[in-house]
Amino acid sequence: MSADFTKSVFILIVSTIVVASFSILVWVLPNLLRTPELVANSTAKPLTAIQVAGRDIYISEGCHVCHTQMVRPLEPEMKRNGRANQEPDDIYEFPNLWGSKRTGPDLTNLGRKYSDQWHLIHLIDPRRVVPTSIMPAYPWLFEQVLTGDDITEKMETLRFLGVPYTDDEIANARLQVRGKTKGEALIHYLQSLGVDTAEEDGQ
Numbered sequence: 001m002s003a004d005f006t007k008s009v010f011i012l013i014v015s016t017i018v019v020a021s022f023s024i025l026v027w028v029l030p031n032l033l034r035t036p037e038l039v040a041n042s043t044a045k046p047l048t049a050i051q052v053a054g055r056d057i058y059i060s061e062g063c064h065v066c067h068t069q070m071v072r073p074l075e076p077e078m079k080r081n082g083r084a085n086q087e088p089d090d091i092y093e094f095p096n097l098w099g100s101k102r103t104g105p106d107l108t109n110l111g112r113k114y115s116d117q118w119h120l121i122h123l124i125d126p127r128r129v130v131p132t133s134i135m136p137a138y139p140w141l142f143e144q145v146l147t148g149d150d151i152t153e154k155m156e157t158l159r160f161l162g163v164p165y166t167d168d169e170i171a172n173a174r175l176q177v178r179g180k181t182k183g184e185a186l187i188h189y190l191q192s193l194g195v196d197t198a199e200e201d202g203q
């Protein structure tokens with residue numbers, strides 16, 4: 001009887017479904033139900049169109065492979081990287097960019113730390129501002145111009161996922177992005193990091 005149990009594909013499939021459904025029930029469902037509460041307690045602001053475009057460059061260039069956006073609530077880490085992440089901070093993050101490896105510093109609270117000019121030089125050639133840097137250079141980001149052709153669809157998708165964009169914001173998105181370089185959009189995104197949540201704590 002016990003030998004039959006391990007050989008039955010049917011029992012394997014049924015037991016897998018039972019275990020997976022249990023995980024959804026205790027892990028996923030309660031968090032979905034808490035979403036309205038998280039939204040009510042969040043100071044996070046939706047990204048503007050140009051920041052959304054910049055975030056896509058951040059993802060496509062793999063910045064998240066070397067940089068985290070996740071400060072844990074530990075004293076030494078907060079001293080180095082600023083305010084620790086809180087659950088309601090990430091309600092508009094699709095997908096989240098917490099990352100898992102810190103070849104470079106954490107960027108959660110990066111906004112306003114440097115000028116736009118500093119970021120421009122650093123992205124074109126990191127060694128010009130940090131001589132010992134091992135970060136790759138991204139000079140082409142300031143040569144490639146965005147058309148903005150897909151930004152409307154991206155904003156609509158984000159709205160579908162719960163980001164409260166108005167019709168006007170979506171209608172003007174293309175105008176905001178068109179003609180800007182990839183690098184400019186990326187800097188707009190970098191300068192927004194942690195700014196909305198820092199205001200809440202008066203930092």
Ligand code: HEC
Nearest residue numbers: 058061062063066067103104105126130133134135136138
């Ligand atoms: C191979 C790993 C690697 C990749 C990929 C990488 N970085 Fe870095 N980054 C670093 C390292 C190492 C440093 C620290 C030295 C420095 O400041 O250049 C750094 C520093 C930074 C800083 C300064 C942070 C601070 O607080 O001083 C910013 C901003 C930054 N990177 C942005 C980016 C962006 C945007 C991308 C993607 C376009 C990127 N990085 C890709 C390794 C990386």
